[in-house]
Amino acid sequence: MISKQRSIYPLVTFRILFGGLMFFSSIRFWMQGWIEKLYIQPTFFFKYYGFEWVDMYPQAFVKPLFFIMILAALFVVIGLLYRGALVVFLCIFTYFELVDATNYLNHHYLVVLLGFLLLLTPANRAFSLDVWRGAVKPKTTIPQLFIWMIMLQIGIVYTCAGIAKLNSDWVLHALPLRIWLPEHQDLPIIGGLFKHAEIAYFFSWVGAFYDCTIFYFLCWKKSRPYAYITVVVFHLMTYILFNIGIFPWLMITSNLIFFSDQFHQRLYKVSSNENQQSFVVSHKKIFSSFLGIYFLIQIILPLRHMVYAGSTYVTEIGYRFGWRVMLVEKSGIVTFILKDKTTKRFMEIANIEYLTPFQEKQMAIQPDFMLQFARHIAHENKDLVSDPQVYVNSFITINGRTSKRYINPNVDLLTESDDWGNKPFIIARDLK
Amino acid sequence: MTHPHLPKYRLLAAFCVLTIVGFLTSCKDDNQKFTPSCISEYDISPLLLNYSDEIVIPRLESFDNQFDKCLKQGVNFIDNPQLTNLTQFREEYIVVYKLWQTVSTFTFGPGEDVFWVNSFNNFPLNESRVLLDVQESKMNFSSPEDYNKGLPLLDFFLYGLSASDEGILDSFKTNSAFGIYTKAVLDDMDKKLDDVLENWQSYANQFKQNTGTTDGQSINLLVNALNKDYENIKRNKIGIPSGVLSLGFTNPREVESYHSGQSLELAKTAIQSSKDLFLGTKLDGTDGEGLEEVLRSIGANKNGISLADVIINQYDIALEKVDAIQETLHESVDEDKENVIKAYNVLSEQVIYLKSDMPSVMCIPITYVDNPSDSD
Numbered sequence: 001m002i003s004k005q006r007s008i009y010p011l012v013t014f015r016i017l018f019g020g021l022m023f024f025s026s027i028r029f030w031m032q033g034w035i036e037k038l039y040i041q042p043t044f045f046f047k048y049y050g051f052e053w054v055d056m057y058p059q060a061f062v063k064p065l066f067f068i069m070i071l072a073a074l075f076v077v078i079g080l081l082y083r084g085a086l087v088v089f090l091c092i093f094t095y096f097e098l099v100d101a102t103n104y105l106n107h108h109y110l111v112v113l114l115g116f117l118l119l120l121t122p123a124n125r126a127f128s129l130d131v132w133r134g135a136v137k138p139k140t141t142i143p144q145l146f147i148w149m150i151m152l153q154i155g156i157v158y159t160c161a162g163i164a165k166l167n168s169d170w171v172l173h174a175l176p177l178r179i180w181l182p183e184h185q186d187l188p189i190i191g192g193l194f195k196h197a198e199i200a201y202f203f204s205w206v207g208a209f210y211d212c213t214i215f216y217f218l219c220w221k222k223s224r225p226y227a228y229i230t231v232v233v234f235h236l237m238t239y240i241l242f243n244i245g246i247f248p249w250l251m252i253t254s255n256l257i258f259f260s261d262q263f264h265q266r267l268y269k270v271s272s273n274e275n276q277q278s279f280v281v282s283h284k285k286i287f288s289s290f291l292g293i294y295f296l297i298q299i300i301l302p303l304r305h306m307v308y309a310g311s312t313y314v315t316e317i318g319y320r321f322g323w324r325v326m327l328v329e330k331s332g333i334v335t336f337i338l339k340d341k342t343t344k345r346f347m348e349i350a351n352i353e354y355l356t357p358f359q360e361k362q363m364a365i366q367p368d369f370m371l372q373f374a375r376h377i378a379h380e381n382k383d384l385v386s387d388p389q390v391y392v393n394s395f396i397t398i399n400g401r402t403s404k405r406y407i408n409p410n411v412d413l414l415t416e417s418d419d420w421g422n423k424p425f426i427i428a429r430d431l432k
Numbered sequence: 433m434t435h436p437h438l439p440k441y442r443l444l445a446a447f448c449v450l451t452i453v454g455f456l457t458s459c460k461d462d463n464q465k466f467t468p469s470c471i472s473e474y475d476i477s478p479l480l481l482n483y484s485d486e487i488v489i490p491r492l493e494s495f496d497n498q499f500d501k502c503l504k505q506g507v508n509f510i511d512n513p514q515l516t517n518l519t520q521f522r523e524e525y526i527v528v529y530k531l532w533q534t535v536s537t538f539t540f541g542p543g544e545d546v547f548w549v550n551s552f553n554n555f556p557l558n559e560s561r562v563l564l565d566v567q568e569s570k571m572n573f574s575s576p577e578d579y580n581k582g583l584p585l586l587d588f589f590l591y592g593l594s595a596s597d598e599g600i601l602d603s604f605k606t607n608s609a610f611g612i613y614t615k616a617v618l619d620d621m622d623k624k625l626d627d628v629l630e631n632w633q634s635y636a637n638q639f640k641q642n643t644g645t646t647d648g649q650s651i652n653l654l655v656n657a658l659n660k661d662y663e664n665i666k667r668n669k670i671g672i673p674s675g676v677l678s679l680g681f682t683n684p685r686e687v688e689s690y691h692s693g694q695s696l697e698l699a700k701t702a703i704q705s706s707k708d709l710f711l712g713t714k715l716d717g718t719d720g721e722g723l724e725e726v727l728r729s730i731g732a733n734k735n736g737i738s739l740a741d742v743i744i745n746q747y748d749i750a751l752e753k754v755d756a757i758q759e760t761l762h763e764s765v766d767e768d769k770e771n772v773i774k775a776y777n778v779l780s781e782q783v784i785y786l787k788s789d790m791p792s793v794m795c796i797p798i799t800y801v802d803n804p805s806d807s808d
Contacts, residue, residue: 106808155648179795183473183646245806325808333788335780347677348671367740384679395784397792403784404732417458 005260005276006144008126009268016152017253018114019076022089025174025246026070034068038103042356044376045100046369048320049418052096065092067250079128081135085117086273090115101369102362106325107247114254115152120287121146127268139279140270148255149291153298155215160302160323162211169313169328169431170208174200174400175206176329184241210234217256229257234303242326309422310429312349315396316366317423332396332406333362338377342389349377365396367426374413390414396428404428439680467485470728470795471651477644479785480650482712482720484636488538490715492629495531499625501526506618510611513604515597522590529583529689533702537661538708540653541639544630549664554579556686558590566609573620581617584689589614591691604792645796655723659787660718662706666779669699670754673765674772683761697759699754703779707747710786723790732793739789746782753778 039062041152047054057065069092075085094112097103109367124130125139129341169175178200185191193199210230217227235248240261256264281287305318312318313328314390351360354377363369381388390413394406405412509517513588532552539548539646551576558580565571573581589610593603603753604610642650668688673695675682687695724740732739753775758768765772791797 105806179470180473182470182795183644185472185644197473243762243806244808247806247808293691329795330791333789340679346752347675348677350667350677385606393780395788397788400795402732402739402793403788 001315002143002145002288002294003279004144005278006142006147007124007265007272008139008279009261009264009270010116010117010147010257010259011118011121011265012127012144013264014254014257015082015118016077016078016127017256018118019073019089021246021253022073022093022115023070023077023251024109026066026073028246030070030430035062037356037358038100039096042100042102042359044373046102046358046359046363048098048104049368050103051098051229054095054420056099060102066096069093069096078396080133082124082128082130086115086119090119090396099321100359102117102359104320104393105245106323107245107250109321110157110247110250113417114150116151116248117153120149122214125279129251139277141276142256142279143281145281146286146292147257149295150254151219152295154251154257156252156295156298157163157323158215158301162208162213163327164322164324164327167202167212167313169399170204170216173251174204174217177204179329179400180242207234221260225256228255229260231402236421238326246325276277299405310426311431314396314428314430315423315428316368317427330365330396331361334360334368334392334394335368336374337391337393338381338431339386339388339389339391343387345385354380364394367420367423370394370407371413371418388414398431399432418429437584453535462495469539469793470645471726471730472645472795474726476651476726477640478641478722479721479726480640481711482714482722483490483654484632485714485771486714486720489629489632489636491531492625492632494715495528495535496629498528498531498624503618503622510604510615513601513611515601518590525583525590526692526694528657528700529587529694530582531588533698534701534705534708536664537657537706538628540657541635542628544723545772546628548612550582551624552582552583552621553688554582555584555668555688556690557584559588559592561584562588566613567605569609569612571613571616573616576661579786583621585617586614587691587771587792590760605628619675626690642704645794651798652796655794656792658706658709659783663783665699665702665706666776666783669695669702670761670772670776673761674769674776675765676753676773676776678719680766682765683706684765686766687760687762690762693760693762696754696757696759697762699753703747703750703754707744707751710743712746720742726788726794730793732789734785735787739785739793741786743746743785743790746778746785750775750782758789762783 010046040058040059045056069089070084072089072092074266075081090112091273093108093115097108097112106113106374122136122139122142124134124316125142126409165171174197179198181194181200181203186192187194214227214234216229217223218231220227232252235252238244240246261272270385302324305312308315308317310317312324313330334351336349336351337346338349351363351373354373355363365375370392374392378385378388378390391409392407392413393409393413395403396406397403406426406428408427413425416425418421502521505521509521525784536549536553562580562585571579590600593600611797637642639650642648643805645652673683673687684690688698689695707752710722711724714720724744727740727743728738734742753771757771757775758764761772
C-alpha cells in the first residue's frame with residue numbers, strides 16, 4: 001500500500017481547498033468579532049484535560065497571531081514555504097482551540113487532524129510556488145497511502161457520526177430535529193413543511209443512513225459521482241438549516257479526494273503520460289506503524305464513551321473528539337455556592353461576574369467545566385473565604401424533556417478532580 | 433496479495449464490521465416512553481393576541497394614566513413645596529411604583545429601545561452621586577449609561593432627603609435645583625413611557641404575526657422577558673439585600689424603595705404580575721389564553737404533575753413566603769432572616785421551572801445568552 005504510487009494531484013487539490021477554506025474562515029472569524037468575544041473579553045478560560053498548561057497570551061498578541069495564521073493559510077494555498085507555513089498554521093490554530101475548551105467544535109478538531117495528515121504529505125510537489133522557485137523537486141506521483149489516510153479519516157468522522165445517531169431519540173422520536181426544523185418555517189418553499197413531525201423523521205433517518213454509508217458509496221467507483229452529488233446536497237442543506245459554520249464546506253471540499261487521478265489531473269491540464277517522478281517514503285516501516293497507531297487512537301477515542309456508565313448525551317463523558325455532531329438539544333442552569341467550612345458562611349455565585357454568557361451556557365451542561373469553575377471561584381474569593389467548599393445546584397434539559405438535577409448537590413466539588421474516570425458526582429446519567 | 437485492490441477491500445470490510453458493531457452497541461439505550469411536546473404544531477395566534485391586546489397594552493395604558501396623575505401632582509409640588517402637596521405627590525408615586533411592577537417585564541420590542549428597566553427602576557440609587565449632580569446642576573438623562581434616575585430617585589427625593597418631612601420640604605424650598613431635577617426625572621420617564629406606548633400600538637401587529645419560536649419571534653421574546661424579569665425579582669428585590677450573594681452579610685440599603693419602605697409590597701405585586709402574565713390573565717382579571725394554556729394543551733408534565741400546576745403552585749408559595757416576612761424588608765433582612773431566606777429559596781426553585789422546564793418542553797431556546805460562535 002505504501003509502495004503503490006498514485007498521482008499527486010488529488011493531494012494538490014486537497015491542499016489548495018483546505019488552505020483556501022482556512023484562509024476565508026479565519027477572516028470570517030475575525031470579521032464576526034469573535035476574536036474579541038472568545039479570546040479578549042473572557043477573564044477565565046476553561047482547559048482541556050491534559051492541556052491545563054496552555055495559557056492565554058497577553059491580549060496584544062492575539063490579533064497579530066491570528067493575522068500570521070491567516071497568512072500561513074494563504075501560503076499553504078499557493079504552496080510557498082509549504083511545510084513551514086502549514087506548521088505555523090496548525091500551531092496557531094491548535095493553540096486557539098486549546099486555550100478555551102468552551103469553544104470546542106468537532107469540525108475544528110477535524111481541521112487539526114486533516115491539517116496534520118496533510119503535513120505528512122509532500123503536497124507542494126506540484127502546482128506550487130515551491131516547485132516554481134525551485135526549492136523542491138517536482139513529483140508526479142506519491143504513495144497512495146497519503147490519499148487513503150485522508151479518506152480514512154473522513155470515513156471515521158462520518159461513520160462515528162452515523163453510529164452516534166442510532167439511538168432512540170434520534171431514530172424513534174426524530175429528536176432533536178423535531179425541535180430544530182420548525183425553527184425554519186420562514187424558509188421559502190420548503191419552510192412550511194418543517195412543522196410536520198414526518199419531515200423530522202425523514203431528515204433523521206436520511207441523515208443517519210447518509211452518515212453510516214456515505215463513506216462506502218464514495219469509495220465505490222460506480223456510485224462515486226452520485227455519492228458526491230449527495231454530499232453536496234446534504235451539506236448545503238445542513239448549511240441552510242443549522243448554524244454550523246465551515247463544516248459543510250470542509251466536507252464538500254475534502255470529499256473531492258475520493259475522486260480518481262484522472263479527475264484531478266484534468267483540473268490541472270496534465271496527463272498521466274508525462275514523465276513519472278515518484279515521491280518515495282524513506283522510512284516505510286516507521287511511517288506505516290505511526291499511521292497504524294494514529295488510526296487506532298482515532299477509532300478508540302470516539303468509542304471510549306461506551307465504557308462509561310450512563311449516556312454520553314447526559315454525562316458528556318466521552319463527548320469530545322467523538323464526532324457526536326449535532327446530536328442533542330441540551331441546556332442547563334447552574335448555581336454555585338461557595339461555603340466557608342470554618343465560619344459556615346456561604347454565598348451564591350453570580351456566574352456572569354466571572355464568565356462570558358457563552359462560557360456560562362457551555363459550563364451549565366459540561367461537568368468538567370464545573371470542576372474548573374469551582375476551583376476558580378474558590379481562588380478568586382480566597383480573601384473572603386479561607387476554608388472553601390463549593391457546592392452546586394445544577395439542572396439540565398435534554399431534547400424537550402423537563403429538567404433533572406445534574407450534579408450531586410452534596411458533593412464539595414473542590415474534593416473532586418477531573419480524570420478518565422466515571423465522575424461519580426454526576427447523578428443524572430440517563431435520559432429517562 | 434497479487435490482486436491490486438485487495439488491501440483496499442480489507443480496509444473497507446474492517447470498516448463495515450466496525451459500523452455494524454457500533455450499530456449494535458448503540459442500541460443499548462432503553463426505549464423509554466416519551467413524546468416530545470413542542471409547540472410548533474400548536475396555534476399560538478390567540479395567545480399572542482391575548483398578550484398584546486389584553487395584557488401588554490392595557491397594562492401600559494393603566495401605568496401611563498397613573499403616571500400622568502403622578503406627574504401632575506409632582507409639578508404641583510415642585511411649584512409649591514407644601515406638606516399637603518408632598519403627601520399627594522407621594523400617594524400617586526406609591527401607586528405608580530406598584531403599577532411599574534406590572535409592566536417591568538416588557539423589555540422587548542419598543543421597551544428595548546429605551547432601556548426600559550434601567551430607565552425606570554435601576555436600584556440601588558447612587559445617592560451621593562445624585563446629590564453631587566444636583567449641586568452641580570448636572571442633568572444628563574440622555575446617555576443610557578446614566579441610570580441614576582427613574583422611580584428610585586423619586587423615592588430618595590420624596591422620602592430620603594431628610595429624616596423629617598420638614599427637612600424634605602426645606603430642601604425643596606431652599607434649593608430649587610431639587611425641584612428642577614425632580615421635574616427632569618419625571619419628564620424623562622414620561623417621554624419614554626409615551627414612546628413605548630405609542631410604539632406598542634404599531635408593534636402589536638408585528639407581535640401577533642411573528643408566530644415562530646426562534647430568537648426574535650414573539651413567544652420567544654415573551655418567555656425570555658418573563659424569565660429575565662423573574663430573575664430580577666429573585667436577585668435584586670430579595671437576593672442581594674438578604675446577603676445570599678455576599679456571604680450572609682446583608683445589604684439593607686440595597687432594597688427596592690428603601691426610603692418609602694414599600695419593598696415587600698412591590699415584590700408581591702411583581703410576583704403576582706408575573707403569575708398573571710403566565711396565566712394570561714387580562715387586566716380586568718378574567719382569564720385569557722396564556723403560557724399556562726400552552727403547557728396544558730401540549731400535556732407537559734413534571735414528575736407526573738402538570739407543569740402548569742407546578743408553576744402556579746410555586747408562584748403561590750412564593751407569594752405566601754414573601755408575605756410571611758415582617759415589614760419592612762430592610763429591617764427583616766437582619767431581624768427576620770429566616771423568612772427572607774425561605775422566600776429567596778422558594779423564588780429560586782421557580783427559576784428551574786420557568787427557565788429550564790418550560791422553554792424545554794415548548795422547544796423555545798432561552799436566547800438572552802447570545803452565541804458568539806458556530807455550533808456542530
